[in-house]
Amino acid sequence: MRALCWEGVGKLAVRDVPEPAIRAAGDIIVKVKASSVCGSDLHLINGYLPAMREGDILGHEFMGEVVETGPDVRRIKVGDRVVVGSVVACGGCWYCRTEQYSLCDNSNPQPVFTEKLWGHSPAGILGYSHAAGGYSGSHAEYIRVPFGDVGAFTVPDGVPDDSVVFASDAMPTGWMAADFCGLKGGEVVAVWGAGGVGQMAARSAQILGAERVIVIDRLPERLATAAGRLGVETINYAETDVLEALRELTAGRGPDACIEAVGMESHDVGPIYAYDKAKQTARLQSDRPTSIRQAIMACRKGGTVSIVGVYGGLVDKFPLGAAMNKALVLRMGQMHAQRYIPMLLDRIAVGEIDPGYLATHPMPLEQGAKGYEIFEKKEDGCLRTVLHPQAA
Template sequence: MKALCWEGVNKLAVEDVPEPELRNDQDVIAKVTAGTTCGSDLHLIGGYIPAMRAGDVIGHEFIGEVVETGPAVRRHRVGDRVVVSSFVGCGRCWYCANDLWSLCDNSNTNPGITQAMWGYEPGTVFGYSHAATGLRGSHAEYVRVPFADYGAFTIPEGVDDDSALFVSDSAPTGWMGADLGGVRPGDVVAVWGCGAVGQMAARAAMLLGAERVISIDRFPERLAMTREHIGSETIDYTETDVGAELRERTGGRGPDVCIEAVGMEAHSPGPEYAYDQVKQQLRLQTDRPTAVREAIYACRKAGSVFVLGVFGGVVDKFPLGAVMNKGLTLRGAQMHGQRYIPMLLERVAKGELSTRHLATHEVSLDDAPHAYDMFKNKKDDCVRAVIRPDGART
């Protein structure tokens, strides 16, 4: 079968790889009907995530059709149209039982690397290096889904493919930021990043009762999309001092909740960007924490900062003094998809949550390397490119 493979830093290729087979009795095999580019993949492509090997299949946000089931699968049948959580959870360990699915104790079968980096291993995610098991990704014609009764969800009638697709990862990630960030009715919420996850975090904050939501980015098309489809206020950080602007809009206090949805390759117009860029390229730090720093400084005293963007290791000039002396609550997590996906599918079906506008481009699997080039370099106003193994629709 065809699949999109990582072949080295900034090198992708569509290759022939063996079709997946059932390995455990709780697996299903799904025929992938659509996947999408994701900002987290750019960290893989750029060489910032360790333990990638030439030939690894990437991709983690997808929907598909069940074509084969293991003997212990109870909740799915051949022919089911499903959306699959990007993180895999066993459904039985302490973390899964407590709705902390991305921290599953049993899904990551290669824990040594992340134990050495972080002290403990998280769960596994599709197509995200051998530090996360090396499970094959979803930019392929078929994919094996472990623990399918817990990680795959039947798509309700009336929910179209493009809307369901972003409930695989972007929507639950954004919702988690607002939920675990502690958004309450009447709050003012600031969100760094107007990509898919940032937009979903902003919409989640509104649905959880925030009085005002302010989204921060620099790309005009993303800012316009966020205003039109999400309804939040926006700030172009290249045109103003973000901290001063947020204080002005909040009566001098600052946002109650700040959500960082940018990650380890954050950009800024100030001198700190050059500093972080040089240190990252020299591997003196692994990540650029520009947006996290700004969120910490901007948040009101005793407020909450939630880190949604992917970070891999260590950063420099982290404002720990601001966290402590301002009395901030600082949290972060990878996406607990199984906790949110059923609820989000219901909200999409009811029209409370719109996701399909995120699909700005569509390509066949053969053109997937071009899709990532558009996505990475923000060409043609690309917010997300949908990748269809059966070919792009005309």
């Protein structure tokens, strides 16, 4: 079958690879119909999240049709149209029992790296390097999904592939970001990043009761899309002093909750950004925490900073003093896909959330490398490239 493989830092190519097979009783094989690129793939492609090997198949946000099931699979049937959560969860450990699926104890068969780096090893993630289990990803015609009964969900009829595909990762991540904020109704929520996750976080915050949502980015077209689709306020950080703007928009208080949906390759303007970029390029720090610094500084006293952008290692100049003395609540994590997906599918079915507009660039798999390039450079108003492995 054809698959989009990582060939070295910054290099991708479509290759002929063997087809996957059922290897354990709980496995299912999914024929991939739609597989989205994700901002966190860029960290892998660019070598910021380590442990990629030549030939690894990328992709973790996808939907498709079940073509084979292992003998222990009960809930999912061959022929089901399913969306699959990006994080692999066993369904049998304490973390899965308490719905903290991205912390699953058993789904990373290669836990040494993350155990050393982070103290403990969280769940494995499909198509996400050898630190996250070494799973083959979804930018391929077929993919093996372990624990199919836990990770795959049948999708409502009538919802297009390119819409429901975001229930795999971007939507649950955005929802969890808003969920972390503990909204009770009437809050002001600021969201850093107007990409797929940021926009879903903004929509989720609205549904969960935020009175005002303010989205921050530097790309006018993304901000315009967010304002048009979701009715949020926007700040362009390339043109405006974000801290001042947020303070004035909230009459001096600051947002009640700040969501960071950017991650380790955060951009900014000015000399401090140049300094961070230089340090990261020289591998003197692994992550650029630009947007987190802003979120902490902007957040109201006693507010919540919710981090769902991906960070891998160490950061410099983290304003812990501001967080401590303002008594902030910091919440963060990879999303617990399996906890949120069924609820999100219901909301898609009734039209409460429609993520389909994120799929600005549908493409055949063969053009995968080009698709990532457009996505990374944010060319042509690209929000997400969605690859179609079954298209010619």
